[in-house]
Amino acid sequence: MPYGIPWNDVETIYPCVKCGYETLLYTPFCANCGIEQPTEERKQAIGCARHVTSKREPDEIQASLDEFNGFAVRLWSYGVSHCELQLHFYKTGKHRMILMCASSDEVHLPTSAWAADLELIVKAGKYGDEYIVRDRKLGHYVRCGMVVAYFGFDSSFCGDGICPW
Numbered sequence: 641m642p643y644g645i646p647w648n649d650v651e652t653i654y655p656c657v658k659c660g661y662e663t664l665l666y667t668p669f670c671a672n673c674g675i676e677q678p679t680e681e682r683k684q685a686i687g688c689a690r691h692v693t694s695k696r697e698p699d700e701i702q703a704s705l706d707e708f709n710g711f712a713v714r715l716w717s718y719g720v721s722h723c724e725l726q727l728h729f730y731k732t733g734k735h736r737m738i739l740m741c742a743s744s745d746e747v748h749l750p751t752s753a754w755a756a757d758l759e760l761i762v763k764a765g766k767y768g769d770e771y772i773v774r775d776r777k778l779g780h781y782v783r784c785g786m787v788v789a790y791f792g793f794d795s796s797f798c799g800d801g802i803c804p805w
């Protein structure tokens with residue numbers, strides 16, 4: 641079994657309309673700057689609430705990787721305790737994806753951004769399925785015990801000029 645602890649799924653994230661401070665529960669006043677917020681219904685209606693979703697099935701994850709093919713990807717963080725790493729993908733505007741690879745055994749990735757052409761390979765490993773996320777053109781890869789794709793989480797990755805869009 642993979643040792644990694646994936647993030648919990650939450651349904652909605654509410655950023656403050658003034659300072660951008662984010663909460664997982666709607667509050668009528670910002671906990672950071674104190675400014676009054678629009679009602680929960682209004683925040684939903686005006687696009688001031690982000691919905692968070694995740695993909696966990698290999699075919700869904702591959703479809704998500706295909707969606708970001710040709711756009712920028714970058715190794716964003718690595719947590720030693722659970723051998724977890726995050727790849728952040730940038731498309732345009734707020735269209736981002738975070739790929740979390742837990743229980744990573746082997747990491748061959750550059751520390752700078754590149755244009756993604758990634759495939760997900762599932763193989764029988766010593767302790768169950770193992771996953772290899774590999775770039776078809778450049779050969780960069782990570783071999784791990786679990787992969788989850790997240791949409792809607794905040795990322796400050798802006799593409800590093802990789803994509804002309």
Ligand SMILES: [Zn+2]
Pocket residue numbers: 656657658659660661670671672673674675
């Ligand atoms: Zn605020």
